[in-house]
Amino acid sequence: MLQLNSSARLEMNMPLLEWLPLLLDGTIITIQVALLSAIVSLLLAIAAGLGSISRYVFVRGFAKGYVEIFRACSLLVLLFWVYFALPFLDIELSKLMAAVLAIGLNVGAYGAEIVRSTIAAVSKGQHEAGIALNLSGNKRMVRIILPQAAARMIPPFGNLMIELLKSTSLVYFITLSDLTFEAMILRNNYYIWTPHIFGLLLLIYFVLSSFISVTARLLERKLTVWR
Amino acid sequence: MNAQLDKSFMTEPESTLHIEPSSLHAASAKPNPIVSYQSIQKSFGDLHVIKGIDLDIYPGEKIALIGPSGSGKTTLGRMLMTLEEPTSGTILIDDEPLWQTELKGKRIRANEKHLRKMRSKVGMVFQHFNLFPHMSVLNNVSMAPRSVLKLTKEEAEEQAIMMLRKVGLDQKLQVYPSQLSGGQKQRVAIARALVMQPKVMVFDEVTSALDPELVGEVLFVIKEIADEGQMAMMLITHEMEFAREVADRVVFGADGLIVEQGTPEDIFTNPQSERLQAFLKRFL
Numbered sequence: 158m159l160q161l162n163s164s165a166r167l168e169m170n171m172p173l174l175e176w177l178p179l180l181l182d183g184t185i186i187t188i189q190v191a192l193l194s195a196i197v198s199l200l201l202a203i204a205a206g207l208g209s210i211s212r213y214v215f216v217r218g219f220a221k222g223y224v225e226i227f228r229a230c231s232l233l234v235l236l237f238w239v240y241f242a243l244p245f246l247d248i249e250l251s252k253l254m255a256a257v258l259a260i261g262l263n264v265g266a267y268g269a270e271i272v273r274s275t276i277a278a279v280s281k282g283q284h285e286a287g288i289a290l291n292l293s294g295n296k297r298m299v300r301i302i303l304p305q306a307a308a309r310m311i312p313p314f315g316n317l318m319i320e321l322l323k324s325t326s327l328v329y330f331i332t333l334s335d336l337t338f339e340a341m342i343l344r345n346n347y348y349i350w351t352p353h354i355f356g357l358l359l360l361i362y363f364v365l366s367s368f369i370s371v372t373a374r375l376l377e378r379k380l381t382v383w384r
Numbered sequence: 385m386n387a388q389l390d391k392s393f394m395t396e397p398e399s400t401l402h403i404e405p406s407s408l409h410a411a412s413a414k415p416n417p418i419v420s421y422q423s424i425q426k427s428f429g430d431l432h433v434i435k436g437i438d439l440d441i442y443p444g445e446k447i448a449l450i451g452p453s454g455s456g457k458t459t460l461g462r463m464l465m466t467l468e469e470p471t472s473g474t475i476l477i478d479d480e481p482l483w484q485t486e487l488k489g490k491r492i493r494a495n496e497k498h499l500r501k502m503r504s505k506v507g508m509v510f511q512h513f514n515l516f517p518h519m520s521v522l523n524n525v526s527m528a529p530r531s532v533l534k535l536t537k538e539e540a541e542e543q544a545i546m547m548l549r550k551v552g553l554d555q556k557l558q559v560y561p562s563q564l565s566g567g568q569k570q571r572v573a574i575a576r577a578l579v580m581q582p583k584v585m586v587f588d589e590v591t592s593a594l595d596p597e598l599v600g601e602v603l604f605v606i607k608e609i610a611d612e613g614q615m616a617m618m619l620i621t622h623e624m625e626f627a628r629e630v631a632d633r634v635v636f637g638a639d640g641l642i643v644e645q646g647t648p649e650d651i652f653t654n655p656q657s658e659r660l661q662a663f664l665k666r667f668l
Contacts, residue, residue, distance in 0.1 A: 289577065
């Protein structure tokens with residue numbers, strides 16, 4: 158950092174205004190990728206989480222297979238595969254769709270385990286009370302087990318969504334012009350400001366993930382008024 | 385009294401599907417039992433918890449099940465609530481097998497549909513209350529009437545409030561279980577079970593998880609319900625005084641068998657078997 162404090166640079170002001178449009182574009186793309194893949198991953202997490210406790214062997218096997226395979230995949234390799242390999246199978250996805258699919262599949266596999274384990278963590282007594290009241294299996298799940306499991310899901314899902322947000326930076330490698338991509342361009346053009354540019358980048362990711370933290374905390378408070 | 389006792393010792397384990405007509409009561413003028421355990425055995429893996437039990441409970445009858453822990457009392461209640469399936473033997477509720485159903489003239493293992501039909505006649509109160517923590521007291525009690533008995537919200541809440549009044553908690557309708565004492569929780573759980581109007585209710589050591597000073601209020605409520613009469617009750621309990629006061633008949637079980645049964649008078653003042661005498665000595 159000290160090396161970069163050349164006299165040339167000290168004479169200039171940081172050209173923040175010139176960066177802003179690019180960073181803003183990048184932020185919008187990042188939010189887009191994050192939101193869409195969050196939706197995909199949550200849906201997959203719920204489907205696979207519930208699937209893994211299904212009474213049908215086939216559904217259980219399918220859900221568990223999905224979790225094991227996609228949890229073990231390197232996200233970057235998966236991203237490459239979806240974007241670069243699928244076209245060979247005549248499936249061509251836009252960069253955005255490829256990113257959403259790869260991130261959604263990967264994060265959904267983690268989320269499925271959260272769903273499954275929080276459902277399993279609801280005490281056996283709750284199931285039994287439901288049986289004693291003659292509730293049907295579905296009603297027991299929907300009215301008794303899931304509301305209690307959901308409250309426990311929020312903190313780990315908050316973590317997971319922050320992970321997801323940060324992992325969106327990998328889309329840089331399929332040249333989707335997200336925040337990280339734009340920052341790399343800025344770095345090429347304003348090389349001596351590299352620390353500032355990446356500092357700013359970290360700050361923006363921090364602000365974005367703070368939104369997720371706050372949302373998770375509010376949601377948790379809302380779902381646990383009974384505690 | 386000892387006819388049943390002897391039978392439990394003598395009867396060979398029967399196949400699950402075979403049902404022996406209960407000849408024991410054919411001669412008596414009593415109505416048909418609401419619950420009839422016939423040659424019931426239950427194992428958990430290698431652990432043989434119930435080793436052949438025959439027991440009839442008549443409509444409105446209050447039965448206290450006493451005995452050392454591990455004697456299978458709770459398992460007996462849980463089987464009636466369909467929380468455990470007997471390894472062999474038959475349980476009849478209203479003369480209909482609980483765990484078997486007929487399909488094209490053949491007896492098969494009961495499906496969920498049959499179990500749900502049978503469950504509507506049974507209720508249960510648990511040692512650890514098992515209230516739904518995410519629902520208010522009112523919702524805890526009115527939820528099943530709405531979603532199982534298909535009452536409207538107003539009807540269900542009216543019934544629920546009536547039951548909560550009976551247990552003295554109609555001032556706590558909007559409170560969550562976490563804000564109640566153990567005794568209050570258990571009273572809500574009693575109201576929740578009562579509102580479904582079962583013909584027989586299992587009380588499974590309902591005061592065992594309570595602080596000593598809270599036991600009284602719960603027993604008082606149960607006594608009141610017992611005095612109303614119509615519902616048969618199976619009281620699994622360690623409260624001997626309470627068993628004596630409430631029960632029409634006391635059944636003493638040990639090691640998975642019924643050792644002795646009779647009126648509270650018989651059991652508590654004139655115990656016959658050594659096991660019972662030894663057991664009671666610990667409570668004096």
